[in-house]
Amino acid sequence: MTLDPIPNITIGQEYDQRYADAAVHYDALGPMADFYGRNMPVHHHDRFFQVHYVMRGMVRVYLDERPFHQQGPMFFLTPPTVPHAFTTEENSDGHVLTVRQQLVWSLLEETPTLGDASSVAPVCVATGRVSDDTRPEVNRVERLFDELRLEFEANRPGRETALITLTRLIFVSLFRLSANSLKAQSVRHDELSLFRRFNLEIEAHFTAHWTLAAYARALNVTEARLNAVCRRIAGVPSKRVIHDRLMQEARRLLTFTRMSVNEIAYRLGFKDPAYFCRFFARHAGTTPSNYRHNPPSLG
Numbered sequence: 001m002t003l004d005p006i007p008n009i010t011i012g013q014e015y016d017q018r019y020a021d022a023a024v025h026y027d028a029l030g031p032m033a034d035f036y037g038r039n040m041p042v043h044h045h046d047r048f049f050q051v052h053y054v055m056r057g058m059v060r061v062y063l064d065e066r067p068f069h070q071q072g073p074m075f076f077l078t079p080p081t082v083p084h085a086f087t088t089e090e091n092s093d094g095h096v097l098t099v100r101q102q103l104v105w106s107l108l109e110e111t112p113t114l115g116d117a118s119s120v121a122p123v124c125v126a127t128g129r130v131s132d133d134t135r136p137e138v139n140r141v142e143r144l145f146d147e148l149r150l151e152f153e154a155n156r157p158g159r160e161t162a163l164i165t166l167t168r169l170i171f172v173s174l175f176r177l178s179a180n181s182l183k184a185q186s187v188r189h190d191e192l193s194l195f196r197r198f199n200l201e202i203e204a205h206f207t208a209h210w211t212l213a214a215y216a217r218a219l220n221v222t223e224a225r226l227n228a229v230c231r232r233i234a235g236v237p238s239k240r241v242i243h244d245r246l247m248q249e250a251r252r253l254l255t256f257t258r259m260s261v262n263e264i265a266y267r268l269g270f271k272d273p274a275y276f277c278r279f280f281a282r283h284a285g286t287t288p289s290n291y292r293h294n295p296p297s298l299g
Contacts, residue, residue, distance in 0.1 A: 007203075008046045023103050024163045026152040029054060029094040034284075035251050037244035038092075039234050041199035042085040049099045049120075050078050051174060053127075053145055057092025060235050061085070063122035065192055066184035073142075076124040077174055084122065085196075087234045095145045099167055107168050114175040123181035130180055141173035194219065195233040198226060198241065206245045207269040212238055247283050250276075254292045261288045 029052065042062070052059075054072040061068050061076050062085045068076070072094065078084045080101045108117035127138045148166045151159060201210075201218050215238070216223045223238075230238040246268060253264045265276035280288045 007043045009043045010045070010048075023100045024167050025098040026148050026163075027096050028149070029088065029092060029096050032096050033088055033092070035248070035255075037248045038090065039087045039236055039241055039244045040085055042083050042196050044081050044083050045078065045098065047080050047101050049080060049101055049104045051095075051097045051099075051170075052076050052086070053095040053097070053141075054088065054092055055094040055142075057089040059089075059092060060087045060233070061124060062192070062233075063124060063184075065189070066122075068124040068182055068184060070124065070126050070182065071128070073128045073138075074124065074126045075174065075177075076122070077178070078122050079120045082122050087236065095149065097145075097148070097167065097170065099171075103164065103167065104171055107171055111172075114172065115178070123178045125177050125180050126182055127177065130177070134177065134180065137173055137176055141170055141177070144170045144173065191229045191233060194221065194226070194229050198230070198238070202242055202245050206242060206249070207267070209269050212242075215242075243283060247280070250280055250288065251284075251291070254288055264288065
């Protein structure tokens with residue numbers, strides 16, 4: 001089987017279209033996880049750096065197939081084009097910062113002691129486990145994230161300049177802390193490969209509502225093995241991975257289109273719109289109509 005290219009996700013097009021051309025986008029981890037689902041299959045962000053600063057909750061993250069399993073507070077930094085995947089627990093929360101690459105590159109070109117602009121590596125740092133000497137830097141970056149959140153939510157004079165300045169200061173701290181990056185855990189390459197192929201099959205067939213048996217046949221594995229690999233890699237059963245993809249698409253259509261709930265149900269392969277509404281409510285805790293009129297706060 002030939003794998004499709006790893007998908008590129010552009011936050012300003014898929015999630016928060018008000019900031020399609022912005023140099024900096026910020027949001028809390030919770031609303032973004034509600035939109036995309038707690039399981040994010042392998043993807044990358046072309047021309048963007050992204051930082052997840054997780055204040056609480058367990059995270060499973062794969063940075064270019066290097067696995068980390070870490071309790072917050074922690075952060076992981078992904079440079080442009082680096083493939084990554086992650087799963088967060090339901091109670092996980094924190095900050096997500098997405099930044100155009102030129103902003104970070106210009107910072108490194110001005111201060112090369114922070115790192116080489118041409119070879120920034122992905123890192124995962126457990127900020128709750130740093131030395132006493134490093135603790136002030138952790139406290140500083142957490143205060144800066146709080147300031148960035150407040151600035152992003154407000155509409156005050158000089159907002160864009162403030163966002164860029166705060167972002168540059170945050171990246172100074174992140175690069176300083178990168179020396180504390182964790183060592184990746186061991187994982188079987190064949191299981192990572194199977195999990196990725198499963199997500200590619202889901203992308204191709206989730207609106208056809210394939211059964212787990214159908215996915216297992218396409219991947220030439222048993223349902224039990226597929227489920228075991230999903231639990232080891234993502235911490236969730238295989239059926240949850242499928243449902244998360246359906247919910248991600250449902251949220252996107254409810255947020256960014258004028259399609260009726262019935263039209264969305266049919267678009268997603270549900271033959272009965274009432275069943276779609278029950279499915280959505282079971283996973284989102286609210287009806288599709290209520291979600292459309294009261295979506296999670298975006299920025």
